[in-house]
Amino acid sequence: xxxxxxxxxxxxxxxxxxxxxxxxxxxxxxxxxxxxxxxxxxxxxxxxxxxxxxxxxxxxxxxxxxxxxxxxxxxxxxxxxxxxxxxxxxxxxxxxxxxxxxxxxxxxxxxxxxxxxxxxxxxxxxxxxxxxxxxxxxxxxxxxxxxxxxxxxxxxxxxxxxxxxxxxxxxxxxxxxxxxxxxxxxxxxxxxxxxxxxxxxxxxxxxxxxxxxxxxxxxxxxxxxxxxxxxxxxxxxxxxxxxxxxxxxxxxxxxxxxxxxxxxxxxxxxxxxxxxxxxxxxxxxxxxxxxxxxxxxxxxxxxxxxxxxxxxxxxxxxxxxxxxxxxxxxxxxxxxxxxxxxxxxxxxxxxxxxxxxxxxxxxxxxxxxxxxxxxxxxxxxxxxxxxxxxxxxxxxxxxxxxxxxxxxxxxxxxxxxxxxxxxxxxxxxxxxxxxxxxxxxxxxxxxxxxxxxxxxxxxxxxxxxxxxxxxxxxxxxxxxxxxx
Amino acid sequence: xxxxxxxxxxxxxxxxxxxxxxxxxxxxxxxxxxxxxxxxxxxxxxxxxxxxxxxxxxxxxxxxxxxxxxxxxxxxxxxxxxxxxxxxxxxxxxxxxxxxxxxxxxxxxxxxxxxxxxxxxxxxxxxxxxxxxxxxxxxxxxxxxxxxxxxxxxxxxxxxxxxxxxxxxxxxxxxx
Numbered sequence: 001x002x003x004x005x006x007x008x009x010x011x012x013x014x015x016x017x018x019x020x021x022x023x024x025x026x027x028x029x030x031x032x033x034x035x036x037x038x039x040x041x042x043x044x045x046x047x048x049x050x051x052x053x054x055x056x057x058x059x060x061x062x063x064x065x066x067x068x069x070x071x072x073x074x075x076x077x078x079x080x081x082x083x084x085x086x087x088x089x090x091x092x093x094x095x096x097x098x099x100x101x102x103x104x105x106x107x108x109x110x111x112x113x114x115x116x117x118x119x120x121x122x123x124x125x126x127x128x129x130x131x132x133x134x135x136x137x138x139x140x141x142x143x144x145x146x147x148x149x150x151x152x153x154x155x156x157x158x159x160x161x162x163x164x165x166x167x168x169x170x171x172x173x174x175x176x177x178x179x180x181x182x183x184x185x186x187x188x189x190x191x192x193x194x195x196x197x198x199x200x201x202x203x204x205x206x207x208x209x210x211x212x213x214x215x216x217x218x219x220x221x222x223x224x225x226x227x228x229x230x231x232x233x234x235x236x237x238x239x240x241x242x243x244x245x246x247x248x249x250x251x252x253x254x255x256x257x258x259x260x261x262x263x264x265x266x267x268x269x270x271x272x273x274x275x276x277x278x279x280x281x282x283x284x285x286x287x288x289x290x291x292x293x294x295x296x297x298x299x300x301x302x303x304x305x306x307x308x309x310x311x312x313x314x315x316x317x318x319x320x321x322x323x324x325x326x327x328x329x330x331x332x333x334x335x336x337x338x339x340x341x342x343x344x345x346x347x348x349x350x351x352x353x354x355x356x357x358x359x360x361x362x363x364x365x366x367x368x369x370x371x372x373x374x375x376x377x378x379x380x381x382x383x384x385x386x387x388x389x390x391x392x393x394x395x396x397x398x399x400x401x402x403x404x405x406x407x408x409x410x411x412x413x414x415x416x417x418x419x420x421x422x423x424x425x426x427x428x429x430x431x432x433x434x435x436x437x438x439x440x441x442x443x444x445x446x447x448x449x450x451x452x453x454x455x456x457x458x459x460x461x462x463x464x465x466x467x468x469x470x471x472x473x474x475x476x477x478x479x480x481x482x483x484x
Numbered sequence: 485x486x487x488x489x490x491x492x493x494x495x496x497x498x499x500x501x502x503x504x505x506x507x508x509x510x511x512x513x514x515x516x517x518x519x520x521x522x523x524x525x526x527x528x529x530x531x532x533x534x535x536x537x538x539x540x541x542x543x544x545x546x547x548x549x550x551x552x553x554x555x556x557x558x559x560x561x562x563x564x565x566x567x568x569x570x571x572x573x574x575x576x577x578x579x580x581x582x583x584x585x586x587x588x589x590x591x592x593x594x595x596x597x598x599x600x601x602x603x604x605x606x607x608x609x610x611x612x613x614x615x616x617x618x619x620x621x622x623x624x625x626x627x628x629x630x631x632x633x634x635x636x637x638x639x640x641x642x643x644x645x646x647x648x649x650x651x652x653x654x655x656x657x658x659x660x
Contacts, residue, residue, distance in 0.1 A: 069622065114635060206592035
């Protein structure tokens with residue numbers, strides 16, 4: 001039995017701290033020491049401490065190392081994603097804190113922390129067992145969170161729908177993983193799976209079919225076509241901050257795991273049609289997502305379809321399977337995560353004030369709350385990929401990665417889709433700026449934590465668009481984990 | 485030869501019981517079908533010489549979980565009543581999709597004899613169960629997945645308690 005050492009503990013330090021924070025929140029809630037929205041502050045401060053401690057003592061070197069019996073990889077790629085998940089959880093709490101029935105319940109914070117823990121482990125997973133367990137740990141709390149308003153029909157429906165789709169996707173994926181385990185001669189580690197599959201006598205087509213079955217699980221997690229059906233319904237019914245968390249952190253976690261599986265366990269060219277299948281999926285995802293978003297009148301559904309479209313753009317970087325592609329994926333996810341959180345933050349405010357997230361309720365927002373409209377402008381223009389904002393830079397890099405990998409056709413499809421995207425994002429802004437507000441309109445009530453979070457996110461969207469160097473540097477550092 | 489015979493019988497029982505579990509409209513009958521199919525799985529584990537898993541399967545699934553399911557059905561519903569169909573009108577399409585997939589997989593692995601391709605399983609020296617236990621607590625083994633499973637269960641427990649009780653308090657004041 002190998003002994004425990006400091007390096008192993010340091011590698012797992014962020015997760016251990018999140019687990020400790022879960023314990024603190026659980027005890028504080030059950031014993032009644034901290035109640036209601038103060039639990040939110042406790043969790044946010046805890047997450048900030050975890051983030052600060054991890055950044056100061058637990059940074060890996062870029063190439064990293066496999067730890068804990070090769071079940072986990074502590075490298076730049078996993079580290080960047082883990083810090084992102086902590087940040088996303090903190091921002092989600094800022095948006096939820098003042099929502100009655102959500103921000104005043106201990107269960108919400110505990111489930112959110114458990115889900116974040118699962119996502120962090122997804123980013124680190126280095127074998128098939130860890131992959132599946134981490135994915136379940138991240139997803140199962142989200143089923144409950146999506147149906148958190150147990151008194152509301154649409155929320156319960158969202159939770160139940162997510163549970164049914166999720167359970168099916170995990171079952172199918174587990175079946176595929178067991179087939180891969182068999183075909184590779186009993187290997188669980190990603191590198192060993194790659195070795196085993198390159199030597200296996202099993203027919204290539206059977207291996208490819210098993211791979212496709214596994215891919216279905218990932219496609220569900222990142223909401224890629226043809227496994228995207230759940231997204232609009234679940235986003236619409238789920239509490240808005242949870243929808244934000246689902247469309248950002250949960251999607252990023254899916255991609256964190258997918259890039260590692262795609263690039264380590266099935267490196268380019270080992271499998272016929274594997275890259276082509278991913279490319280087809282990317283093209284279908286961005287086209288369908290953007291086209292369906294055109295007709296939406298509900299902001300949450302619009303953002304759901306737009307998030308499906310963005311999954312398509314990000315998949316492009318995965319298909320490229322180059323250093324630039326991986327850098328672009330990480331940078332895109334960073335920008336998309338923060339931008340989309342801002343967009344959903346605006347929806348949270350709108351829904352709280354007007355009772356529904358219909359686009360029509362944005363009418364005259366500029367005359368009612370000019371600053372909030374400015375944040376909306378930054379978020380939506382960045383999602384559309386308009387130049388001074390961060391979303392533009394992110395798009396340029398994934399397109400470049402596709403062109404560099406000789407996938408010009410995919411880049412052309414993506415550019416056409418971006419044009420479609422600009423239309424529906426601009427319609428939202430047109431309603432907010434040009435239409436007249438209802439006669440009895442008041443300025444929207446925005447709670448303090450939401451103001452801070454939205455301000456920080458809007459500033460980031462502008463700064464990262466103008467001076468993208470440092471953030472892009474994080475992407476490059478992360479990519480060095482797989483492309484030294 | 486005997487192994488093959490036992491396998492065929494156990495697999496047949498398992499499949500029939502699994503069909504009962506998903507097709508019977510009476511929930512108690514469906515639960516009984518589930519118990520039998522879980523037992524069939526335990527027999528398959530024995531055939532694979534995974535004795536510990538077989539015992540765990542019987543104790544945990546057949547013993548505890550199945551009983552829990554039956555109790556919760558009996559305590560919450562009127563026993564013997566009809567609860568409507570388990571299937572919805574799209575079941576022929578699901579059957580078709582499953583059938584096509586099965587045929588495809590069968591065609592793909594046709595001609596592949598795994599017995600020739602794989603090295604024979606090595607006999608594991610020593611007490612298998614002890615080694616399994618050690619691997620689950622060994623930092624160089626599977627201690628992280630093992631502990632993550634307990635975090636997962638804790639989260640599921642919190643979620644279940646919330647859905648069962650916490651929601652009732654929420655109903656009064658819920659609005660977004």
